[in-house]
Amino acid sequence: MSAPHAQVERADFDQFMVPNYAPAAFIPVRGQGSRVWDQSGRELVDFSGGIAVNVLGHCHPALVGALTEQASKLWHVSNVFTNEPTLRLAQKLVDATFAERVFFCNSGAEANEAAFKLARRVAHDRFGDEKYEIIAALNSFHGRTLFTVSVGGQAKYSDGFGPKIQGISHIPFNDLDALRAAISDRTCAVVLEPIQGEGGVLLAEQSFLQGARELCDAHNALLIFDEVQSGMGRSGELFAHTHFGVTPDILTSAKSLGGGFPIAAMLTTTDLAKHFSVGVHGTTYGGNPLACAVGCAVMDVVNTRETLDGVKARHQRFRTALERIGQQYGLFSEVRGLGLLIGCVLADAWKGKAKDVLVAAEKEALMVLQAGPDVVRFAPSLVIEEADIDEGLARFERAVVKLTSA
Incomplete structure (x- = not known):
């Protein structure tokens, strides 16, 4: 008989953990679908999805089944060998996208790190040492490694860690003239999120992405789309860039790809992938059989017309209610986003108070x-489920009433 689990509480975080997070006062211990229960047994509706990760909610039977089946077969063999789940998931991703080759890793930051390294390697091999500059958008987010925070364009994440990676510049999102002025034959890549997630749920404009594609082609630069947050069905299509009809050279995916199990992927073409020859880049856990088995199950559920059309219908249900709540209580100036990545922009009177809304929602047993x-x-x-949407929105409105009448 196994020993009982030690009792832990929220105060233990402050005693034992590095203080780079400030988690909520409660500890979730169980989830089912879009409901979560904390240590005290309180039930919450989950509109946060683990920050756009829990693409099929908590403990979805297809994912639990895939994980437990694989867990009794093979956990890890390293990349000295390949394994069946890796090959199955790679084939599913290639069949469903523009890509011909896949590199697996563990997080969005690692997928972007691989993408940026590949872009520089391609330019180095084809054009020489001088072609290494990367252009990204201000207020973008591409991860927390030194390279990816340097590309991210947010000083609060990149300052204070010594010299930054050189050769990176930033332009305002959706400013095609600025991109045109910044790009040159020294540019190896332009990196964009079709929907800026952390930057405020901002949609790219069609003309901006199309223009970026044309400028990259004119300057022998690669177009990289970071779809870590916007991908895997969240927009109502498997990847958001297809809404715009613009195809990248490299695509990164993570978050929802594993539905809660850590996995990420960099997708590209055969012609570019050959520049990552044996030994040029690597990872210990990338392509792990457990992660890839779960990823296969996610793909099988998400990449269906039924699921993707359902995302669009749910978007409308959310938008209608949120626009009404925003107007009725003077809280929001705009509701924007695609699919089930939705951003409610606070009205001038509430600017800077998004955290207050989160706290108020949590008091009404809702996670946003x-x-x-x-x-x-x-x-x-x-x-x-629609019942969870409606219940969560009712709790959100109660939170807004208390917040705006305080």
């Missing part, structure tokens, strides 16, 4: 997110 200080973000399960 923010995207910066001025945007309340919703990223629920793509298969969240």
